[in-house]
Amino acid sequence: MSSTFKAVLLAVMTMAATVAHAGEAQVQLQGYVLQAEQTGNGPMDIVFESGFGQGAGVWKAVIADLGEQCHCIAYARAGLGKSGTDGKPKTIQAHVDDLGAVIDSLAPGRKVVLVGHSYGGLLATEFARQHPERIAGLVLVDPATMSQRHAYIAADRDRVLADDKALMGMLPAAMGADYQMLIKQLDSPDAASTRAMPDVPVALLTSTQVAADPMVFEETAHGKAIWKAQHGVLFASFSRGTHRYLATGHNIHREDPKAVVDAIRAVAPSSRPAN
Template sequence: MRLCLFILLLGCSAFAHAELGLAKVKGLNIEYEIIGQGQPVIFLEAGGSAGLSDWDPVVEGFSKLGTVIRYSRLGNGNSQKLRKNYSSEEYAQEALLLLKELKVDEPVIYVAHSYGAYIARVFAAAYPDKISALMLIEPASEHDVDIMREIDLAQAEKEIAQIKLDDMANGMSNQYLDFWAKRPLPDYPEIPDVPVTVIASVKRYKNPAALFFSDEGREKWGKLHTQWAESFPRGQVVLTNKSYHYPQFDEPEMVIHALQRLIERTPH
């Protein structure tokens, strides 16, 4: 049934509002949607506790560029509900199993937001033959805590402690339980030499609620991702001062254009 749906969608117009499907991964239901047709295959990874709706403003535009697959990780959206502490390694493995279940054998362009970008990086390191390019939007980083501590160590420790409490209350891991809590802190994993685009916001907040959103934090955030993106031979960074943490909602046309340019840099 899933394969039939996939073939049907590939034969449809460049954009069609497909019925949502449920794929079995590790015996559990994962919500997914396939839109568009042809190459490349664009795989979307939502942020934090978000589901596939994280991509609503851009999915139609993306679908004009190739076949788009978006999904909700276990515990999110309409996927099977879970309350457990996940690691990005587990999420990356489940993304791979989902692609296999959907009969997607070719390398994908992996587009990911926030915490999802950390999962995408783990995926790229673990399964280098399954990825042709990366686009990371406001990516969570193991060095976020470094930024906070450089600004004000005592206040940073208070804010990090609160994030830990929020994670544990939620029962689902995100950046604290996945990698901020590890000692020593993990560093960027080795990922293949693929085209990379990073979109990062440097927009300043009038009343920043945390160190990370202070003017100094925004400046350091922009430098962090610029340096990482430019470390790749085919890396590019897009810094925006028009969006906060959700450029795909605040500047959808910019995000669609960035993906189009990434595709143009990706061998087919």
């Protein structure tokens, strides 16, 4: 995936450290239960989709800044944190379906502002494509794209495959199985096909920082140039919104949570002028 080794290491170290919070909720699926956290009682529903291997806690600073004016929903995908799993590797579509179940259960019948980081940004984009009627606004925080692996492999196949091998050596077995399923899908010819995007307001945030000591290809100058180009193509596929470039690393929501909060407020219906 496009999240850095550092982000994955952080996720692995904190997977077992999830603690109980007020407003916890469970979403029952066939064969397992997803654990979610709800904060605030405001009229706008904000749903957060985390990066690969990361749980709900990564959005803590963003949610705290939003305050009680929103109803914030963050959750851990199957097999992460306190969420259960059926033990099967999850496809992109399976994760999109689980996201839909979270929204249907905790924001029934209402449109939501959907916020996604990295792999979670890819899931948010795919959910918005399939269910535009449920989207009030879309915030993509340094999102992965369906076509990015094709672009990276075309640029430096050997480096990408070496990065995959190194990452697989770091991941727990279940997460490694999910990662293998993911790259199989992103390597497919269909992943490179053009996808029509819905007519929803979008705020796209792109990190521009090149690592001094890159751990993966994405952190190199060449990799970052491809990353920015991928985001340019993604943003051009939407009809309205904003695209900001930020001098941060991949985890924008941790390094500059205010930028994410500003993006959420920009697409939230209450902050947009009436037509």
